Amino acid sequence: MFDIRAIRENPDAFRTAWNRRKPGLGDAVDDILAHGTALRKALTDKQDAESVRNANSKLIGQAKAKGDEAEFERLRAVVAEAKDTIEAAGEQEDEARKLLDEILLGLPNLPLADVPEGEDEAGNVAEKHWSTPRGFNFEPKDHSDLGEALGLMDFETAAKMSGSRFVLLRGALSRLERALASFMLDVQTGEHGYEETTPPFLVRSDAMVGTGQLPKFGEDSFRTTDDMWLIATSEIPLTNSVRESILDARALPKRMTAHTPCFRSEAGSAGRDTKGMIRLHQFNKVELVSIVRDEEEGLAELERMTVCAETILERLELPYRRMLLCTGDMGFGARKTYDLEVWLPSQDTYREISSCSYCGDFQARRMNARWRPEASEDNPKPKPEFVHTLNGSGLAVGRTLVAVLENYQQEDGSIAVPKVLQPYLGGLEVIK
Incomplete structure (x- = not known):
């Protein structure tokens, strides 16, 4: 509001x-x-x-x-x-x-002055490239072909149960996905100071309104028969955890992270990424949410949050680029957004794997989330002010799995396990 x-x-x-x-x-x-x-x-x-x-x-x-x-x-x-x-x-x-x-x-949020103007992704600006994509001496395969050939990624069985845009992972790939989420959480909590949180996966309509999914984007989410909503991202419950409250100044910045399933109807995406795990109705994500005092702190936090997400890609040694989104490609609630795009060899291009956004007080006004400045001699009873919010992926686990499969594939169809993940897999070095 x-x-x-x-x-x-x-x-x-x-x-x-x-x-x-x-x-x-x-x-x-x-x-x-x-x-x-x-x-x-x-x-x-x-x-x-x-x-x-x-x-x-x-x-x-x-x-x-x-x-x-x-x-x-x-x-x-x-x-x-x-x-x-x-x-x-x-x-x-x-x-x-x-x-x-x-x-x-x-109405969407107001873009900051330094956000480039543009109608769509063509107006986005590349601000950083990290690492050089690997050269292959064979034709790299798509992640779905690799997974199915290993017998560990099953779209057909998932479709029998749930329809299209679902996947069933088995064995080492299921463990690899779990390892990725655990690694992300360990880094974000142990090194970057985010508090691990386990939020509800179902929320009421007012929570969806609070973070901007409603009323405009109801068709993008799944609704239950008793008027509850499956979360499209854990940004929704994490950000709403401060709704209708007045936070103490000493509690800020407040940083939270959660690993949850996310559910999206993918309305309007017919024909896009129909093969594989890029665009599913259900996927896992490690989300980052920050609650801060004001714009100055918020913009500094955006840079920090983006680096926190980049750290995961760099530890996994996955080439990526950072994109500053233009006005026409930003999300509804954002004032400024960086997208991180990871290199996918089979597509010979970069694809989004994280989106980190500064929202200002846009969501806080809709949630009535405020903080009270500390009292001073000049202002012994300061009035509460709206908090500023940020959110980002740290990272989308399914898409990270896709990137690992494609970038670490071997000519015989096996998958080398990134070094940082091997301890999570009992020392496993290769998935065959």
Whole structure:
């Protein structure tokens, strides 16, 4: 949710920022101002009528006590008219507030000034390349071909149970996926200071609204028959863990990580990545979430979080690049985003494996999540302020498994196990 007062005081700034996201999107400012005016008028009319009702209600008793029938009837008429006005103004207030909320909840976050302008991924900017992709003296295979040839990756059996875009892993590949998640958690908790968390996998609608999945992107998630939602990412429960609360300044920054399954309907992705594990309805991910005080701290935290994710790729010796996303390719709730893209030999290109975003106070306003600055002589009772939030993948476990299979494949179809993962697999060096 946005601060309507800020929009009213500086409409051109909001109009310009939203137009950077998508040309014409800034026209919503006119509707916001119109509904805001209608809401304020309804509130004023309601308050004025309530004052009239209250004042004249007291006089009715006095007129009756004096036996002044004419004044009694006149006052009754005034009060009745005031009650009608209160009811009508209340309806107008509810309607204006509903229309205003619908617009505000459906608008994306404002991009920061240093985010490049662009319509889609073609406008993204490569900021860093790490390592050189490996040269093969044979034709590298796709991860699904490798996994199926090993008899450890089974899409057919998964489809019999669940349909397309599901996979059944077995044996060493299942262990390898678990090893990847354990390695990621160990690094993020042991070295980077994130608190390991086990959140619910089902959340209510207001939690989805809080992080921006609702109301705009409901079709991208799975909904249960009792109006609960399967999480599309553990960003949702981790970030919502501070909703409707006021945090102590000393508790910030707050850093959390979780390894959870994620569920996505992949609406609108028909025909894209239909083969293999790149785009599944269910996948595992190690998520990173940070809660900080303000923009200055948030931007520093974005750089830190991105390096935390990069560390996993570098320890696994997987070539990657860091992309600064343009205005048209950023996620709904982001003000600035870095994507990490890992090299996939079979596709001869880089593919997204992590997305790290600074969201400002966008999610905090929707969740009513705040923090209280420490008291000082000049400000002994400081008012609570909205926290700023960040989220990122540290990493998507399934896609990391894909990258390991493809980059560590051998000519005979076996998979060399990265050195950092061998202790998690009892010293196993090669998957055959």
